Every structure is written in structure tokens, then in C-alpha cells.
Amino acid sequence: MSKEKIQMTEGLMDIMPPEYQEMVANATFGNEDRSWKDIGSSKELIEQHSLCAxxxxxxxxxxxLAAIPAPENTIFVGSTGCTSLVFPHVGVQNIHSLFGNQNAIASGLKRALKLRFPDKEKDVIVLAGDGATVDIGLDYTMQSWFRQENFTTICFDNELYANTGGQESGLMQKGFVAKMAPMGKKFEKVRLPEIAFEAGCHYVACLTVSKPNRVEKAIRNAIYVAREIGPTYVQLYTPCILEIGKQSMEGLDEMKDSEAIGGRFVMKELMTDEVREFLKEKDAEQKERKKLAKAKAAAVTA
Ligand SMILES: Cc1ncc(C[n+]2csc(CCOP(=O)(O)OP(=O)(O)O)c2C)c(N)n1
Ligand code: SF4
Known part of the structure; x- marks a missing residue:
């Protein structure tokens, strides 16, 4: 979907669903510096979802969805799991792949897009649960890193297989007892961020989603590095409140507790020296763009 394609023909305007009309009119397309701060004042690229409250x-x-720099030129590749329940409500192109195959599909897609649109940057982003990324799909995940494919892999780490009722995952904590894993996990949580870095990812971030500015920065860093340098990996702790016995309002506290000093989700970033320099340049470019936009806005109101 390009920005041009989502413009509606005058004659069809009336018959399109109101949510679609609103998206075309008020979503933030074509603005590289779109941000989570736009949530509430622009049309979000997600409608209601079908996850647990x-x-x-x-x-x-x-x-x-608020942080990706070019939603009109982005394609998500998802996999079966709770994450896949959300994609039907998302206003960005996406492909549902067979469970575990997501990084193989994304590899072919990214290469095909590069051939088909040599002059246009098309971002491919894998978004899947830990069962799909680390357990059943680990071979495909790692092979895409070994091959240095230019896309970002995001793992929603809820430390188990939530969608099928709570089976044990490699990312589960040692000793945890889940509904479908009554014996308790016998070994430590697999250190996938470190494995990803050693397997060829140039930028890796591991964090909770309690702070939108941190999530935004990690996602944008990962996308920019994937475009120009090589594969990137972002692991986000998204606890399954149903499995850990929390109420709908308690997910945030769970994330805050787990990212406090000594917790297993203290924010972590791993990157090569090349990436560190590259991201410094990107930050400087963004500051310059924002300064110009501010000056332009001030000139209009003056
Ligand atoms: C090829 C295949 N194998 C197994 C399944 C069954 N299955 C559906 S969802 C799921 C677990 C999903 O766990 P995870 O990736 O951690 O995502 P979550 O639901 O926790 O977000 C499994 C094993 C399937 N649908 N397809
Ligand atoms: S709370 Fe758990 S079971 Fe419910 S949608 Fe979220 S991850 Fe899935």
C-alpha cells in the first residue's frame, strides 16, 4: 500500500466504512517523525482488538504502529498466536505465515520487494510470540540472521504459549508453573538477546512496553539499522496477565516491577560500533528535521 493508493476516489467516498474514511483523512502517513505522542490526536492504525482486556x-x-517511520511502505509478517488476533484490525499491510515460518517468509518478501521497488525503501517487520520466534521457529529465525537479511524481528515475549492455553516456552523463567506445564520449568530463561547479537544481529534491544518513548526509540533504531546495515532484533516483555493471574489493570505494574534494578527485563541494548555511529547520525538528522518543522510552523502562525 503506497500513500498514493490509500487516497480514495471521490465517487467511492460515501460507501467506504467510516473507519477507513477516517484513516485516509487523519492517520499520520508520510511523516517520518510520526510518534506515540500523536496517539489521541490522530487516527491510530489499529482499531479495537480481540485480545483479553x-x-x-x-x-x-x-x-x-505509532512509531514505525513509514507505515505506507511497511509490511508486517505475523505468525499464529495471540499477536495474530490483532492483525485483522491493523491498517498496515501484513501477511499471516505458518507458525514458526515467519522469518523465512520475511526473507523472501524483503528480497522480492528490493527487486520490484529498487528505488523505494520497503520495511519488512516480523512480529511474533516467543513460541514462534524462539521455540518452533528458532531455526528459521537464526538462519535469517546468519544470512544477514535486512529486516527487523520483534518478539512479544510473554514467557509461554498463551494462545494455546499456557505451554512452556524457552523464554519462560526457571521454576514457573503454567496451566499446561504443571511440572515447572527446569532450566533458565534462554538469553535470546545475546544469542541474536552473536548470530549476526547488528542492533538488539530487550525491554518492557511500560514506557512508550523507549519502545519507539528501540523500534525506530531497529528499522533504520535493518534498512542500511543488517538484521535487528527487539524483544518486548508483554506479560500474559491471564496466565500470571493478574487483573486487566495490573499489566503495567508487572512490567514496571520486572524492569526495576535486578529484574529480568532491565532495558538492554546491544549494538556494534558501526551501529552506534550510525544511530548518532540518525539522531542528529532527526533533530535537524524537527528544528526545521518547528521553524516552518512558527512562520505559518506569525
Ligand atoms: C504449524 C503449527 N504448529 C502449531 C500450532 C499451534 N499453535 C497455535 S498458537 C501456538 C502458540 C503461540 O505461542 P507464542 O508464539 O508464544 O504466541 P502467544 O500466543 O503467546 O502470543 C501454537 C503452538 C499451529 N497453529 N500451527
Ligand atoms: S492476556 Fe494472555 S491469553 Fe490474553 S490475549 Fe494477552 S497474551 Fe493472549
């Missing part, structure tokens, strides 16, 4: 995955979706 208060599920942190829904918050994560909102922040990610």
Missing part, C-alpha cells in the same frame, strides 16, 4: 500485547501494538 488489558493485555500488554495491545499496548505494544499501539506503540509500535
Amino acid at each position: 488489558g493485555c500488554p500485547e495491545s499496548i505494544a501494538f499501539r506503540f509500535i
Whole structure:
């Protein structure tokens, strides 16, 4: 979907669903510096979702969709799981892949888009649960990193298989007892951020979704690095409140507790020296764009 294609023909305007009309009129397309701060004042790229009320995955979706720099030129590749329940409500192109195959599909897609649109940047983003990313799909995930494919992999880490009732995952904490894993996990949580870095990812971030500015920065860093340098990985803690026995309002506290000093989700970023320099340049460019936009706005109101 390009920005041109989502413009509606005059004659069809009346018969399109109101949500679609609103999206064309008020969503933030074509503005590289779109942000989570636009939530509330612009049309979001997500309608109501079908997750459990208060599920942190829904918050994560909102922040990610508000942060991606070019939604009109982005294609998500999803996989089966709770995340896949959200995609039908999302106003960005997406493909549902067979469980675990998401990084293989994304590899082919990114390469095909590069051939088809050599002069246009098309961002491919994988978004899947930890069961799909780390357990059943780990081979495909890692092979895409080994091959240095230019796309971002985002894992919604809820430390189990939520959609099928609570089976054990490699990212589950040691000792945790889930509904479908009554014996308790026998070994430590797999350190996928470190594995991703060692397997060829140039930028890796691991954090909760309690702070939108942090999520936005990590997602944008990952997308920019994937465009120009190589594969990137972002792991977001999105606790399954249903499985850990929390109420719908308690997901945020759970994330805040787990990111406090000594917690297992203290924010972590791993990057190569090349990426560090590259991101400094990107930050400087963004500051310059914002300064210009501010000056332009001031000139209009003067
Ligand atoms: C090929 C295939 N294998 C297994 C399944 C069954 N299945 C559906 S969802 C799921 C678990 C999803 O867990 P995760 O990726 O962690 O996502 P979550 O639901 O926790 O967000 C499984 C095993 C399937 N649909 N397709
Ligand atoms: S089962 Fe868990 S992860 Fe899935 S929607 Fe409900 S709270 Fe979210």
C-alpha cells in the first residue's frame, strides 16, 4: 500500500466504512517523525482488538504502529498466536505465515520487494510470540540472521504459549508453573538477546512496553539499522496477565516491577560500533528535521 493508493476516489467516498474514511483523512502517513505522542490526536492504525482486556500485547501494538517511520511502505509478517488476533484490525499491510515460518517468509518478501521497488525503501517487520520466534521457529529465525537479511524481528515475549492455553516456552523463567506445564520449568530463561547479537544481529534491544518513548526509540533504531546495515532484533516483555493471574489493570505494574534494578527485563541494548555511529547520525538528522518543522510552523502562525 503506497500513500498514493490509500487516497480514495471521490465517487467511492460515501460507501467506504467510516473507519477507513477516517484513516485516509487523519492517520499520520508520510511523516517520518510520526510518534506515540500523536496517539489521541490522530487516527491510530489499529482499531479495537480481540485480545483479553488489558493485555500488554495491545499496548505494544499501539506503540509500535505509532512509531514505525513509514507505515505506507511497511509490511508486517505475523505468525499464529495471540499477536495474530490483532492483525485483522491493523491498517498496515501484513501477511499471516505458518507458525514458526515467519522469518523465512520475511526473507523472501524483503528480497522480492528490493527487486520490484529498487528505488523505494520497503520495511519488512516480523512480529511474533516467543513460541514462534524462539521455540518452533528458532531455526528459521537464526538462519535469517546468519544470512544477514535486512529486516527487523520483534518478539512479544510473554514467557509461554498463551494462545494455546499456557505451554512452556524457552523464554519462560526457571521454576514457573503454567496451566499446561504443571511440572515447572527446569532450566533458565534462554538469553535470546545475546544469542541474536552473536548470530549476526547488528542492533538488539530487550525491554518492557511500560514506557512508550523507549519502545519507539528501540523500534525506530531497529528499522533504520535493518534498512542500511543488517538484521535487528527487539524483544518486548508483554506479560500474559491471564496466565500470571493478574487483573486487566495490573499489566503495567508487572512490567514496571520486572524492569526495576535486578529484574529480568532491565532495558538492554546491544549494538556494534558501526551501529552506534550510525544511530548518532540518525539522531542528529532527526533533530535537524524537527528544528526545521518547528521553524516552518512558527512562520505559518506569525
Ligand atoms: C504449524 C503449527 N504448529 C502449531 C500450532 C499451534 N499453535 C497455535 S498458537 C501456538 C502458540 C503461540 O505461542 P507464542 O508464539 O508464544 O504466541 P502467544 O500466543 O503467546 O502470543 C501454537 C503452538 C499451529 N497453529 N500451527
Ligand atoms: S491469553 Fe494472555 S497474551 Fe493472549 S490475549 Fe490474553 S492476556 Fe494477552
